[in-house]
Amino acid sequence: xxxxxxxxxxxxxxxxxxxxxxxxxxxxxxxxxxxxxxxxxxxxxxxxxxxxxxxxxxxxxxxxxxxxxxxxxxxxxxxxxxxxxxxxxxxxxxxxxxxxxxxxxxxxxxxxxxxxxxxxxxxxxxxxxxxxxxxxxxxxxxxxxxxxxxxxxxxxxxxxxxxxxxxxxxxxxxxxxxxxxxxxxxxxxxxxxxxxxxxxxxxxxxxxxxxxxxxxxxxxxxxxxxxxxxxxxxxxxxxxxxxxxxxxxxxxxxxxxxxxxxxxxxxxxxxxxxxxxxxxxxxxxxxxxxxxxxxxxxxxxxxxxxxxxxxxxxxxxxxxxxxxxxxxxxxxxxxxxxxxxxxxxxxxxxxxxxxxxxxxxxxxxxxxxxxxxxxxxxxxxxxxxxxxxxxxxxxxxxxxxxxxxxxxxxxxxxxxxxxxxxxxxxxxxxxxxxxxxxxxxxxxxxxxxxxxxxxxxxxxxxxxxxxxxxxxxxxxxxxxxxxxxxxxxxxxxxxxxxxxxxxxxxxxxxxxxxxxxxxxxxxxxxxxxxxxxxxxxxxxxxxxxxxxxxxxxxxxxxxxxxxxxxxxxxxxxxxxxxxxxxxxxxxxxxxxxxxxxxxxxxxxxxx
Amino acid sequence: xxxxxxxxxxxxxxxxxxxxxxxxxxxxxxxxxxxxxxxxxxxxxxxxxxxxxxxxxxxxxxxxxxxxxxxxxxxxxxxxxxxxxxxxxxxxxxxxxxxxxxxxxxxxxxxxxxxxxxxxxxxxxxxxxxxxxxxxxxxxxxxxxxxxxxxxxxxxxxxxxxxxxxxxxxxxxxxxxxxxxxxxxxxxxxxxxxxxxxxxxxxxxxxxxxxxxxxxxxxxxxxxxxxxxxxxxxxxxxxxxxxxxxxxxxxxxxxxxxxxxxxxxxxxxxxxxxxxxxxxxxxxxxxxxxxxxxxxxxxxxxxxxxxxxxxxxxxxxxxxxxxxxxxxxxxxxxxxxxxxxxxxxxxxxxxxxxxxxxxxxxxxxxxxxxxxxxx
Numbered sequence: 005x006x007x008x009x010x011x012x013x014x015x016x017x018x019x020x021x022x023x024x025x026x027x028x029x030x031x032x033x034x035x036x037x038x039x040x041x042x043x044x045x046x047x048x049x050x051x052x053x054x055x056x057x058x059x060x061x062x063x064x065x066x067x068x069x070x071x072x073x074x075x076x077x078x079x080x081x082x083x084x085x086x087x088x089x090x091x092x093x094x095x096x097x098x099x100x101x102x103x104x105x106x107x108x109x110x111x112x113x114x115x116x117x118x119x120x121x122x123x124x125x126x127x128x129x130x131x132x133x134x135x136x137x138x139x140x141x142x143x144x145x146x147x148x149x150x151x152x153x154x155x156x157x158x159x160x161x162x163x164x165x166x167x168x169x170x171x172x173x174x175x176x177x178x179x180x181x182x183x184x185x186x187x188x189x190x191x192x193x194x195x196x197x198x199x200x201x202x203x204x205x206x207x208x209x210x211x212x213x214x215x216x217x218x219x220x221x222x223x224x225x226x227x228x229x230x231x232x233x234x235x236x237x238x239x240x241x242x243x244x245x246x247x248x249x250x251x252x253x254x255x256x257x258x259x260x261x262x263x264x265x266x267x268x269x270x271x272x273x274x275x276x277x278x279x280x281x282x283x284x285x286x287x288x289x290x291x292x293x294x295x296x297x298x299x300x301x302x303x304x305x306x307x308x309x310x311x312x313x314x315x316x317x318x319x320x321x322x323x324x325x326x327x328x329x330x331x332x333x334x335x336x337x338x339x340x341x342x343x344x345x346x347x348x349x350x351x352x353x354x355x356x357x358x359x360x361x362x363x364x365x366x367x368x369x370x371x372x373x374x375x376x377x378x379x380x381x382x383x384x385x386x387x388x389x390x391x392x393x394x395x396x397x398x399x400x401x402x403x404x405x406x407x408x409x410x411x412x413x414x415x416x417x418x419x420x421x422x423x424x425x426x427x428x429x430x431x432x433x434x435x436x437x438x439x440x441x442x443x444x445x446x447x448x449x450x451x452x453x454x455x456x457x458x459x460x461x462x463x464x465x466x467x468x469x470x471x472x473x474x475x476x477x478x479x480x481x482x483x484x485x486x487x488x489x490x491x492x493x494x495x496x497x498x499x500x501x502x503x504x505x506x507x508x509x510x511x512x513x514x515x516x517x518x519x520x521x522x523x524x525x526x527x528x529x530x531x532x533x534x535x536x537x538x539x540x541x542x543x544x545x546x547x548x549x550x551x552x553x554x555x556x557x558x559x560x561x562x563x564x565x566x567x568x569x570x571x572x573x574x575x576x577x578x579x580x581x582x583x584x585x586x587x588x589x590x591x592x593x594x595x596x597x598x599x600x601x602x603x604x605x606x607x608x609x610x611x
Numbered sequence: 612x613x614x615x616x617x618x619x620x621x622x623x624x625x626x627x628x629x630x631x632x633x634x635x636x637x638x639x640x641x642x643x644x645x646x647x648x649x650x651x652x653x654x655x656x657x658x659x660x661x662x663x664x665x666x667x668x669x670x671x672x673x674x675x676x677x678x679x680x681x682x683x684x685x686x687x688x689x690x691x692x693x694x695x696x697x698x699x700x701x702x703x704x705x706x707x708x709x710x711x712x713x714x715x716x717x718x719x720x721x722x723x724x725x726x727x728x729x730x731x732x733x734x735x736x737x738x739x740x741x742x743x744x745x746x747x748x749x750x751x752x753x754x755x756x757x758x759x760x761x762x763x764x765x766x767x768x769x770x771x772x773x774x775x776x777x778x779x780x781x782x783x784x785x786x787x788x789x790x791x792x793x794x795x796x797x798x799x800x801x802x803x804x805x806x807x808x809x810x811x812x813x814x815x816x817x818x819x820x821x822x823x824x825x826x827x828x829x830x831x832x833x834x835x836x837x838x839x840x841x842x843x844x845x846x847x848x849x850x851x852x853x854x855x856x857x858x859x860x861x862x863x864x865x866x867x868x869x870x871x872x873x874x875x876x877x878x879x880x881x882x883x884x885x886x887x888x889x890x891x892x893x894x895x896x897x898x899x900x901x902x903x904x905x906x907x908x909x910x911x912x913x914x915x916x917x918x919x920x921x922x923x924x925x926x927x928x929x930x931x932x933x934x935x936x937x938x939x940x941x942x943x944x945x946x947x948x949x950x951x952x953x954x955x956x957x958x959x960x961x962x963x964x965x966x967x968x969x970x971x972x973x974x975x976x977x978x979x980x981x982x983x984x985x986x
Contacts, residue, residue, distance in 0.1 A: 043946060
């Protein structure tokens with residue numbers, strides 16, 4: 005330890021040195037002051053001129069968005085060049101004259117332009133007056149540019165969707181980022197007028213497809229026209245996406261749906277790749293990307309057919325008899341029944357004072373699980389459902405992927421409902437009634453699913469209980485170095501089925517098509533397994549004939565399938581709204597998709 | 612000798628007149644006024660209040676920090692110096708691991724909706740730690756005077772550099788070297804020499820790096836500091852000079868300063884606050900502002916000269932180095948003398964963490980002064 009004297013000597017020594025610190029501060033401040041004097045007093049005049057006329061401008065260079073392809077590299081979303089007309093209002097002396105000139109040259113309405121100008125509050129930043137000038141219009145403007153102060157034509161790109169309405173719900177569309185949106189963190193590197201994804205893959209993968217805005221610093225003349233570029237930072241294009249979608253198959257599915265509202269989902273159960281995700285009615289992303297008027301937008305939004313809903317991921321339907329697969333799995337897995345446990349079906353099932361009927365008058369006689377599934381016997385599943393109770397059914401339904409989102413890479417997926425005692429208490433504040441279990445046992449009542457969940461369910465059963473998260477994007481192409489990056493499929497771990505359960509289901513599903521309710525799915529070339537379903541819209545106990553029912557109240561037709569039966573490579577779910585029995589309408593669609601998929605010499609490139 | 616120098620100077624007279632609190636309130640008020648003018652276009656777009664009002668709130672919070680730091684005896688703070696330093700290093704590690712990414716770099720830590728930059732805190736705890744170290748360390752050897760403190764300093768430097776935050780990392784290193792220079796057994800000549808080189812070095816950046824092509828230079832900077840967008844910088848530098856230059860002698864006034872208002876000067880309320888101020892108030896305004904800073908620094912150094920113990924004087928040296936370096940680099944970059952790195956101007960730039968930390972360190976400095984008076 006130092007002596008006190010030593011310490012204070014040390015302190016004084018440091019303090020004496022502080023004069024150096026004082027001098028440093030003085031020197032630094034002096035240098036800065038001299039520099040400011042140089043800029044403000046010596047060069048001030050020059051800079052003031054630059055500032056006043058704002059001769060130096062920054063122009064944003066919008067990056068082209070990444071392209072979107074299907075799995076066979078068919079182009080789904082493209083960029084096409086577009087000449088856009090801008091005006092920098094601070095360079096315009098006579099706005100009325102400019103409006104008249106423009107109206108004469110390219111036929112824009114004087115009033116529209118006036119409104120746009122009045123709404124634009126940053127006169128030094130460019131205002132977009134017209135998109136997509138024709139070459140003729142662009143030439144007309146360019147040749148009289150000397151008389152058009154402040155007018156600038158920018159060559160930019162516009163999104164176009166060459167497939168039109170096909171796969172619109174998957175691809176989505178883009179729109180201009182809103183003024184409000186620009187302030188959000190996720191859009192912080194965007195500029196006004198930038199296109200952002202609004203729907204589908206365009207929205208989900210926006211950050212990847214978007215690219216990075218570049219800038220150009222330019223010096224302009226008194227009319228606001230570029231004289232020279234001082235600096236250019238090129239925009240960085242967005243990365244390309246390769247979807248899992250099989251475009252020819254998607255087209256076929258959409259053709260088969262035709263004018264009916266409905267869904268076709270097909271996926272590869274071995275990795276979750278979504279091959280087809282068709283939702284009808286659909287929309288044309290090209291019109292939406294070009295921007296709609298408020299009334300056009302309202303018309304689409306309030307269309308009772310709901311074309312903007314992606315029914316495959318957002319439509320929630322009762323699963324109907326397809327749900328019997330879940331109840332069967334629950335029965336076998338929980339050990340409540342064995343494959344040979346018989347039920348005597350006499351066409352009626354009473355619980356309390358309610359009587360539930362089988363769809364087949366007079367009943368099926370003595371049935372086991374196999375026949376119950378093959379002929380879709382309701383009484384068998386009423387009995388099994390009652391035995392299991394709602395909570396056990398719910399447990400296995402959730403395990404098989406129902407009641408929660410599949411996690412597909414598309415926005416705003418719905419989860420469907422797997423009812424349980426706890427669910428009803430929470431959602432409706434009411435206790436569970438035993439009769440409700442009976443409805444759920446055949447896929448009616450509170451239980452709802454999305455068509456995507458159904459495809460995933462049948463795919464999981466086909467793939468021996470191994471479930472993959474459905475996905476629509478399988479590869480990215482980095483624009484900077486051209487490398488393709490594979491996105492690994494992701495396996496979900498919730499499903500656990502015993503081999504015996506799987507075998508029982510596989511055998512029954514095969515026989516549904518061979519000799520049961522799904523005979524119309526029979527194909528000549530390929531073995532198909534499947535299950536029919538009919539989703540009741542309303543209870544129709546007292547109706548004699550289907551024809552008496554108004555269309556909007558008729559049942560939805562379900563069919564889920566996979567093929568080939570012994571080595572499944574594709575899983576399909578089909579629902580056609582208000583078309584009655586699944587076996588009649590939905591099964592042929594599924595078969596057509598499967599047939600086409602296994603066509604040995606099918607053409608995968610679409611012209 | 613120092614006392615005499617002080618008495619004879621105009622600064623000495625004025626500094627007795629005003630004192631630290633009045634000076635920092637005056638400067639930060641000018642800052643708020645400047646932000647009010649420069650952010651008119653963007654103010655409505657950022658959260659719950661216009662920026663200048665937010666800055667008022669930050670100044671008020673800073674005022675509380677100032678009072679708190681000046682009231683609590685710095686000797687007691689000094690007792691926890693190492694703990695505080697290690698804690699701030701841990702915060703840096705946390706930022707490094709999961710910090711929120713802003714414009715590509717991880718600098719911020721969020722607690723609820725409140726986020727702050729631990730690197731700002733690390734600068735201060737470094738000073739407190741070194742003050743403690745050197746006040747208890749009597750040996751004059753190289754190892755004890757340079758190597759050991761260097762080893763203590765290094766992890767913080769590395770963590771800040773890795774964020775990556777070049778500006779703060781250099782500040783951190785500069786503060787360390789300044790303190791080591793002043794406490795070391797080196798001669799005054801050496802101190803002046805090294806400090807001189809340290810100060811001139813950044814100004815020589817352009818000369819030293821001429822063998823590198825422009826874009827290579829930018830790439831090096833961009834690599835070390837991705838928040839800077841390499842090509843946009845030339846634009847910023849030019850617009851900053853245009854803004855300052857167009858202020859001329861008497862300025863464009865609070866509402867006439869179009870360069871900063873119309874977003875031609877990006878960040879006119881944060882890193883380029885000085886440019887906006889210079890455009891609004893002209894050369895006369897700049898003289899006043901720099902004179903206010905001069906008074907502030909002289910007052911601060913004066914506190915050091917009269918401190919009763921070496922930990923007090925080292926605190927003063929460290930705090931002066933932090934604020935002085937930030938001022939030098941920030942204004943240097945706005946006038947085109949230094950490369951553009953994101954270092955805010957103390958008391959002027961918009962920003963919560965910086966504002967509160969600046970007030971806090973100045974509170975600590977006042978603390979050193981008060982201990983002298985009351986003991």
